[in-house]
Amino acid sequence: RQLSSAMKQAVRHLEFEKAATLRDQLQHLRQIQKNETLPPLATHAPFIQLTHLLKHPTLIKHIECFDISHTHGDTPIAACVTFQYTHLDVPHTHRFSIHPTQPGDDCAALGEALLRRYQAPLSFKMPELLLIDGGKGQVHRAQRVMADLALSVRILGITKGLQRKACHDRIYDPILNDFLTLHEDDPVLHFLQHIRDETHRSALLSHRKKRAKR
Numbered sequence: 001r002q003l004s005s006a007m008k009q010a011v012r013h014l015e016f017e018k019a020a021t022l023r024d025q026l027q028h029l030r031q032i033q034k035n036e037t038l039p040p041l042a043t044h045a046p047f048i049q050l051t052h053l054l055k056h057p058t059l060i061k062h063i064e065c066f067d068i069s070h071t072h073g074d075t076p077i078a079a080c081v082t083f084q085y086t087h088l089d090v091p092h093t094h095r096f097s098i099h100p101t102q103p104g105d106d107c108a109a110l111g112e113a114l115l116r117r118y119q120a121p122l123s124f125k126m127p128e129l130l131l132i133d134g135g136k137g138q139v140h141r142a143q144r145v146m147a148d149l150a151l152s153v154r155i156l157g158i159t160k161g162l163q164r165k166a167c168h169d170r171i172y173d174p175i176l177n178d179f180l181t182l183h184e185d186d187p188v189l190h191f192l193q194h195i196r197d198e199t200h201r202s203a204l205l206s207h208r209k210k211r212a213k214r
Contacts, residue, residue, distance in 0.1 A: 078113035079203035
């Protein structure tokens with residue numbers, strides 16, 4: 001209802017490009033709703049907006065994000081944080097002590113963490129989206145691991161841009177082999193940044209605790 005009202009308002013103000021975008025979003029959500037019950041829009045808007053942006057065939061309800069933390073290759077820790085639309089405020093974290101063959105190799109560390117998380121037998125349902133803290137190299141490594149495990153899942157990478165400022169963060173989509181075009185105020189970008197930041201915080205804290213025990 002809110003999308004429909006916003007679309008009509010955009011038309012009244014002659015904002016036809018905005019109206020067309022809202023129309024496409026509304027049509028996509030109606031298509032999804034044929035197969036499943038959508039959560040309340042006000043509470044779970046980021047999942048719905050992300051689903052629309054990626055044109056995912058089903059509602060994205062379950063996201064897992066990976067990050068690697070180490071100090072010059074020493075004591076690497078991987079964190080996997082799970083975000084689900086039914087438990088937005090209680091993300092669940094998995095931590096892995098990494099033993100890469102090459103210290104400081106984030107791609108190898110990521111590959112090990114993914115393998116340990118998703119190798120059979122799985123006792124949980126696979127997420128609809130994997131978010132990787134990293135760029136093309138890390139995303140392509142994640143794709144190879146998923147292919148080796150015969151698992152199909154959408155993957156995105158979130159990487160720091162110029163001067164490592166949040167406003168310059170970019171989202172890499174391997175399906176497009178390019179970065180998504182998102183304004184710095186886009187709510188989807190903020191949502192993905194929040195997930196990345198929570199995962200990074202978890203990985204960093206675990207890394208520091210492990211170093212402190214030595």
